[in-house]
Amino acid sequence: MTTLDDSELVFHKDGVRLTVEDAVATVTLTNPAKRNAQSPALWRALTEAGRSLPGSVRVVVLRGEGQSFSAGLDRQAFTPEGFDGEPSFLDLARGSDADLDAVIAEYQEAFTWWRRSDLVSIAAVQGHAIGAGFQLALACDLRVVAEDVQFAMRETSLGLVPDLTGTHPLVSLVGYARALEICATGRFVHAEEAERIGLANLSVPADELDAAVRDLGAALLAAPRDAVTETKALLQGASGRSYEEQRVAERAAQARRLRDLAGLGD
Secondary structure, eight states, X not given: OOEETTEEEEEEETTEEEEEETTEEEEEEOOGGGTTOBOHHHHHHHHHHHHTOOTXXXXXXXXXXXXXXXXXXXXXXXSSSOSTTSOOHHHHHTSOHHHHHHHHHHHHHHHHGGGOTTOEEEEEEOSEEETHHHHHHHXXXXXXXXXXXXXXXXXXXXXXOOOSSOHHHHHHHHOHHHHHHHHHHOOOEEHHHHHHHTSOSEEEXXXXXXXXXXXXXXXXXXXXXXXXXXXXHHHHHHTTSOHHHXXXXXXXXXXXXXXXXXXXXX
């Protein structure tokens, strides 16, 4: 197995590198020359990264090489020729509703696994995080941003809608009215505002981003894994439950934890 510093390289292809060090996996976007612009091949590699994680991994860090986290969808997608070996978006638009739905669902898989209850994912975001880049940062549980970060949801300016799973977490984080304003105007959200409205858990100078993410990862690993997993599942389901239903869910989760601690679990 090839090593990068103290990490094991799992794979590196199509603009995505996955490395693992003990309980921490790092997924890196590796095309800084194009500001880590995204493509269907990159999305498939991100999906593979989620499927390739060893069972020992508890924390996943997502980062982008270079000055930008991800400037969004590669504009080549909108050309008649599209990407080599891929149907162009124009070709997709000519297909049936069922075919188009299936293709978009496949693309979305790159954005869904980050919220698995057995993992905590952290996006380390610097520079541009636009469109698909913004949605990829939103796919993670937590976001630590550099002071030069620029979030923007630009899909509407292209006559499109955000369709890579970003709308649900955005509304959950900032509320409907602010989410609508951010998406409909396509304006930039910078670090101070991102932290103030809940988009970012923490904002730090760019040269402190990696250290801040390492510190957060270490803090997340300090608690027992099963307790974090149960707590995350409780919090994820809270918005869909009534107060009384959440009380029941808390009791059931605590009963499982107590039995496990007493050695009485399944």
